[in-house]
Amino acid sequence: MPRLPGPPPPIRTFADLAATRGRARATDGHRRSTMGAWLPDHVADDFQARxxxxxxxxxxxxxxxxxxxxxxGHQWPDSPEVVEVATGRRRLRRPGVLARQYDIPHAEIEEFSGPGGQPIxxxxxxxxxxxxARxxxxxxxVVAxxxxxxxxxxxxxAVTEMSNRYPERRGSAAARRAxxxxxxxxxxxxxxxxRLFLVDCGFDSFVPQVKVPGCRARLDLADRERKIAVEYDGRGHLEAGQHARDLERWRDLISDGWIILPVGVRDLRYRRVALKAQVRAALVSRGWRPSS
Known part of the structure; x- marks a missing residue:
């Protein structure tokens, strides 16, 4: 008579690590996340699980x-490979963990429910x-x-208020500036x-996301009074359809009296001096004079 299959093994949870065998922690059904931290095998390895x-x-x-x-839900999060934590007064050194040794006020702590209901x-x-910011x-x-x-x-x-409330915290003045x-x-x-590059050059008349009447898209950075636009031409603009729409839009704007200055990643990396000169020339051509 064939042997009937037994019940499936129980799904391991984080709490199963509390059981011990002698002096060793029971890690069957788990895999190491980092030194001293383990994930149940069925839990996907993402930043929340870690x-x-x-x-x-x-x-x-x-x-x-x-x-x-x-x-x-930040729009532009940094690499998920490193988990950043505050540890209070205790030191923590683990691969893949950026530990900062300070306390966060209790009123500024929220609780999330992680995989398996583990509170985080x-x-x-x-x-x-x-x-x-600090x-x-x-x-x-500033990007953050x-x-x-x-x-x-x-x-x-929020950052200004925190900087004023906790001026003794390291970097609070830098946070206020950001x-x-x-x-x-x-x-x-x-x-x-x-935008920060233009500000550092002394060109503070450009504002983000300017809507032009009759234009189907906003301008990345524009001096509306002088009709000068500085547009970042990133990877998304290389797609054929998007590039064609950009060219059509720029022609319409030029016909309306705008000066369009497209900027790519190489300009910001290697051609900053030339880019500054080009923006300055455009501004001067429209009556701009540097402040004394």
Missing amino acids: CAALAFARPEIVVTGWTAARFH RVASPAWTLFDL NLERLPA LDGSSHFPVDARY ASEADPRAESPKETEL
């Missing part, structure tokens, strides 16, 4: 920075942006704030980079 595994191993951690930004403590949207260099900090338009807080106000330069109208990291 956070859940780490939260089970180290309940005191609070997810922050770019990882918290992913939880809150995550910095609030406001504190997440504050951490990004820990990153100027350009990535510009790309948070879907957050339930206004990035500029907030002053942020603009939620930006639609890509490269557009933010181009």
Whole structure:
């Protein structure tokens, strides 16, 4: 008589790691996420699962920075390979983990439910942006704030308010400066980079996403009074149909008296001096004079 199959093995959870055999932790049905943190075999390996595994191993951690930004739905999240956490006073050194040794105020911590219902403590949207703005260099900090338009807080106000409330926190002054330069109208990291480049050149009359009557699309950055547009021509514009539409739109704008200056990635990397001269020449041709 054939042997009937037995019941399927139970699905392992994070809590099954609490069982021990002698001095060894029971890891059957799990795979290592990082040193001391394990994932059940049936759980997909993504940033939430890695956070859940780490939260089970180290309940005191609070997810922050770019990882918290992913939880809150940031438009332009950084690499998901690294989990960024605040550890309070305890030190944490693990491969794939960026641990920052400081406390996050209890009022600025939210709880998410991870795989298998594992609770994950995550910095609030406001504190997440504050951490990004004070820990990153100027350009990535402003990019982080510009790309948070879907957050339930206004990035500029939230970061400024946090900087004023916690002036003793390292980098709070830098965070305040990043907030002053942020603009939620930006639609890509490269557009933010181009805008900051123009500001640094002293060309502060350009504003993002300008709508021109009769034009079917907004201009990336434009001086509306002088009818000068600086357009970032990224990879999405290389598709044949999009490129044809761009050319048609630019011809219409030129016919309407606009000066169009397309900018590519090589311009921002290698041709900044020439690009500055071209923008300056366009502005001067329309009556602009540098402020003294």
